[in-house]
Amino acid sequence: LFPEMAASLWKNLRQTTKERILQQRRASLYIRAHGYEEELIKKKLQQFAGGSINLSKEDSGIGILTLNNPKLMNAFTGTMMLELQERVTELENWKDGKGLIIYGAGNTFCSGSDLNAVKAISNSQASNGLVESFHNFYKTKSMNFGCKTFLCRLPLITVALVQGKAVGGGAELTTACDFRLMTPGSEIRFVHKHMGLVPGWGGAARLVRIIGDGAALRLLSGAAGVDPERALHLGLSEETLSSSDEPGALEEARAWLSQYTEGPASVIRAVKKVVTAGRELLLEAALRTEKDVFGTVWGGPANLQALVRRPKHK
Numbered sequence: 001l002f003p004e005m006a007a008s009l010w011k012n013l014r015q016t017t018k019e020r021i022l023q024q025r026r027a028s029l030y031i032r033a034h035g036y037e038e039e040l041i042k043k044k045l046q047q048f049a050g051g052s053i054n055l056s057k058e059d060s061g062i063g064i065l066t067l068n069n070p071k072l073m074n075a076f077t078g079t080m081m082l083e084l085q086e087r088v089t090e091l092e093n094w095k096d097g098k099g100l101i102i103y104g105a106g107n108t109f110c111s112g113s114d115l116n117a118v119k120a121i122s123n124s125q126a127s128n129g130l131v132e133s134f135h136n137f138y139k140t141k142s143m144n145f146g147c148k149t150f151l152c153r154l155p156l157i158t159v160a161l162v163q164g165k166a167v168g169g170g171a172e173l174t175t176a177c178d179f180r181l182m183t184p185g186s187e188i189r190f191v192h193k194h195m196g197l198v199p200g201w202g203g204a205a206r207l208v209r210i211i212g213d214g215a216a217l218r219l220l221s222g223a224a225g226v227d228p229e230r231a232l233h234l235g236l237s238e239e240t241l242s243s244s245d246e247p248g249a250l251e252e253a254r255a256w257l258s259q260y261t262e263g264p265a266s267v268i269r270a271v272k273k274v275v276t277a278g279r280e281l282l283l284e285a286a287l288r289t290e291k292d293v294f295g296t297v298w299g300g301p302a303n304l305q306a307l308v309r310r311p312k313h314k
Contacts, residue, residue: 045078053083061098070106098261108164155269172203
């Protein structure tokens with residue numbers, strides 16, 4: 001009996017080792033191929049210049065990310081897509097960062113992609129690469145939280161400040177933020193159907209999570225504009241601000257966000273990480289992530305100071 005058990009164990013071990021080696025080889029091939037593909041996409045996008053993505057980081061721990069291409073209603077050019085990736089990576093590494101406001105220059109949010117760039121990258125292979133590129137801006141490249149983090153999984157509380165129109169890809173961009181604030185007269189509109197398309201940057205899946213499948217189906221199939229009142233009713237927007245002008249709206253947005261970013265950056269970022277894990281991961285993995293993040297703040301400066309103060313919770 002013992003020799004049979006030993007033989008069986010040895011067989012299983014060999015099979016497991018063989019499978020692990022094959023997985024490692026496949027992963028290595030994927031990384032090489034994917035890296036090469038990314039470089040080709042970057043070169044293609046660099047051909048379509050214009051506009052910029054500007055970032056300012058304030059002492060309060062709130063960042064302001066500006067989509068700056070007002071001549072085209074802040075439509076994304078190729079270089080703007082690449083700049084967005086760079087700015088979001090910078091924010092991920094900003095250890096004092098707690099919150100982020102995204103807004104568009106010239107009192108409008110974003111009209112999606114620059115049509116000139118879209119037409120030039122209209123073949124299916126390049127289009128798929130473009131979609132993959134923007135998916136990477138909005139999420140991590142895998143569910144492993146150790147990977148490079150992009151917009152959806154930034155450890156900052158993010159707010160889209162919608163002035164004017166957020167159309168097509170611009171509407172999708174608002175769903176990549178944790179919250180949305182709208183100004184009087186603004187509009188969010190998923191116009192993809194009129195272009196013979198569906199959202200390709202993850203906007204549909206995120207919209208379903210935000211407002212439910214029935215409401216999402218109505219917005220996508222109807223392609224109608226959503227004003228601030230309806231957005232509030234659907235749960236797509238948190239609040240309608242009183243200011244329509246850029247300085248006033250930004251100040252209101254800062255005040256709204258600051259109620260959630262009060263406190264040490266380490267704690268705010270930890271809160272965002274556990275919520276993101278709960279939203280993105282299966283329960284077991286989310287619980288494991290929560291335990292790991294808890295370990296980073298337990299016994300930390302904020303925790304020790306709170307124990308000394310012995311705060312009373314009313």
